[in-house]
Amino acid sequence: MTRFALTIEFDGTPFFGLQRQKHGPSVQQSIEDALTRVTGEKAVLHSAGRTDTGVHALGMVSHVDLVKNIAPFRLMEALNAHLRPDPIAVIACRETEPEWHARFSCIGRRYLYRIVNRRAPLTLARNRAWQVAHDLDHEAMHRAAQALCGRHDFTTFRSVHCQAADPVKTLDRLDVVRARNDFGEEIHIHAEARSFLHHQVRSMVGCLKLVGAGSWREEQLAEALAAKDRSKLGLNAPPQGLYFVEARYSDDPQGD
């Protein structure tokens, strides 16, 4: 039995999220089906994060155990061939120690949220970003965001369906920046933590948008956090702007 770590990129638009669902297609099901076609084995995919319907990944990390003797490069190529035409790609593949675990060894997760701040509807970025028509003050959003950094009870920013035992998390980074490239100007929100609660990033982004639009005072974000009350949440940002960017691991295969 060999454990393989896979780095996965996907367009979340056609999927009911990463994890397997009874009621519709999932990234996990597509990859597990491709694994079966490549190896004949029924393997289970374990991933660093869970993602909702419509959320994308640039560098999700997953692992799988296989009996078949296959080189990582060959496995990657075969999976990509069998994943077509689903918008899922294995962009890296390596063998790991059997103790290494894509979810439990992960010591850091990074998300990106894209807002296109303009009146015109999206074309090339449709299903890839949140279009917000009224002007957003990204500097006010960034200042307000700093109140969320550090160790807090994030109950306000947690889905009622969240299964985490503890709502206390340490948020290492929540930066709001204007990013300009050939495709126009966007507001990017970068979030990093060891781990996140279900809907935490989208809930934080939704409230930051209220601050940026002037509907919330900057201090209201800290007040919502302190309330530890989901009903104080201003807005949950839509899924299509959210990207799982990166999972970090220590050199120690057991995690830090």
Next chain:
Amino acid sequence: MTRFALTIEFDGTPFFGLQRQKHGPSVQQSIEDALTRVTGEKAVLHSAGRTDTGVHALGMVSHVDLVKNIAPFRLMEALNAHLRPDPIAVIACRETEPEWHARFSCIGRRYLYRIVNRRAPLTLARNRAWQVAHDLDHEAMHRAAQALCGRHDFTTFRSVHCQAADPVKTLDRLDVVRARNDFGEEIHIHAEARSFLHHQVRSMVGCLKLVGAGSWREEQLAEALAAKDRSKLGLNAPPQGLYFVEARYSDDPQGD
């Protein structure tokens, strides 16, 4: 009668190009239909450039003459409402002098070509870039590209369907760079000229790819140019990597 200049962004994937076609949907037809629904008029759209099936635009400039008395902002909003669900957006709209012409007043056109240089298939960038699996030497591509800059007979890099009277054009810029962003690393090719021949950018990019892959010596690009012979073309790059980025105008409404 008022002339309006429109700046247009579109995802070219579902269209048979910008200009109206008998055999399928076009960006021009969608916009002209929306104009009719907004104004009741049968207006004709004139554009700075033509684009092929699958080619995108970030800032195409077009103009239209309307009898209806309407503010530019209202026209833009109404067009965007009527263009849904087509992936076309009017991102700017202004009144112009009646002598100003989106095509004939244009003194500069800029294109971007995106190559994703990796083995894995595209997911989020599918239909948005050319995936090239073997390693490309972008520095060799850039060096070779400089031989095409300046005033030349571009017959080699011209479609057999090109309707231009003269194959002599002045290429102002052909830069090949590695661009890194949150979505990964890409090779971007920037091309600027007063005007281009039909397929010129894609033909130049196709040959540059051969240089980058080592299939062509760097000098072969200059040799192909000097041959003035379409049969010396190495490769026409596919349309989905090409973006019409910008049309430039002098302050003089008649052009320069």
